[in-house]
Amino acid sequence: LRSGFYNTAIKLAQVAKIEDLTNINLFLVAKEVEEALLKKDTSQCLNWCHDNKSKMRKMKSTLEFNVRLQEFIELVKQNRKMDAVKHARKFLSTTELEQMATVQQGMALLAFPPGTRIQPYCDMFKESRWQELIEQFRAENYRLFQLSNQSVFSVALQAGLSALKTQKCYSDRNFECPVCQVPLNALAEHLPFAHCSQSRLICYITGKPLNENNQPMMLPNGYVYGEDALTRMSLANDGRIVCPRTKEIY
Numbered sequence: 001l002r003s004g005f006y007n008t009a010i011k012l013a014q015v016a017k018i019e020d021l022t023n024i025n026l027f028l029v030a031k032e033v034e035e036a037l038l039k040k041d042t043s044q045c046l047n048w049c050h051d052n053k054s055k056m057r058k059m060k061s062t063l064e065f066n067v068r069l070q071e072f073i074e075l076v077k078q079n080r081k082m083d084a085v086k087h088a089r090k091f092l093s094t095t096e097l098e099q100m101a102t103v104q105q106g107m108a109l110l111a112f113p114p115g116t117r118i119q120p121y122c123d124m125f126k127e128s129r130w131q132e133l134i135e136q137f138r139a140e141n142y143r144l145f146q147l148s149n150q151s152v153f154s155v156a157l158q159a160g161l162s163a164l165k166t167q168k169c170y171s172d173r174n175f176e177c178p179v180c181q182v183p184l185n186a187l188a189e190h191l192p193f194a195h196c197s198q199s200r201l202i203c204y205i206t207g208k209p210l211n212e213n214n215q216p217m218m219l220p221n222g223y224v225y226g227e228d229a230l231t232r233m234s235l236a237n238d239g240r241i242v243c244p245r246t247k248e249i250y
Contacts, residue, residue, distance in 0.1 A: 032044055040130060106124065164178060
């Protein structure tokens, strides 16, 4: 749902019979609003704001104000300046004090053509403002219904990767380590390294812990392996030991 695969999510919920446990309707409503904003249609978003007006007031949301301001800007871009003034009187005249500066900048657009390069009016005419509205709506929707920007699965996965992440994951990859694998390695790149108050040494060859029953043994080249692994290697190679990292023979 968070990635936009709505039909796939609905089918999965139906097959797994978990429709009553999901919040699909919440995302479907959000999808309709976002698609409408992409088409420069503000009606769906304003209806959503009206339905959640009391909660949005408590959140001190500026979404409805920004939508009304964008409607004003579109009227100016269409050279419907009288309609823009009427719109501003109806919807922007009762704004909060902290929004007054933005309203004043918006009213100044009446004196500039859409192709102006003078800031901040140039930015106010940009089409990218519609995408900004979509992103703000998405954030407000998550906040309103107490949803995080990341899924629970993603958070749990990152927590697990962080618990396993070490400096070695990026300098000497181990095929048995989840963090060392290519898809997960990129996801864990900006996560903190694992906090370990007590170090545990693991044999590179067998993956077994190094302790009193499997003492660490250092080869002449400086690499350390478990006694069990070196003993087995010696028996299998007529007393010779081959370092798996450097291929040196002892």
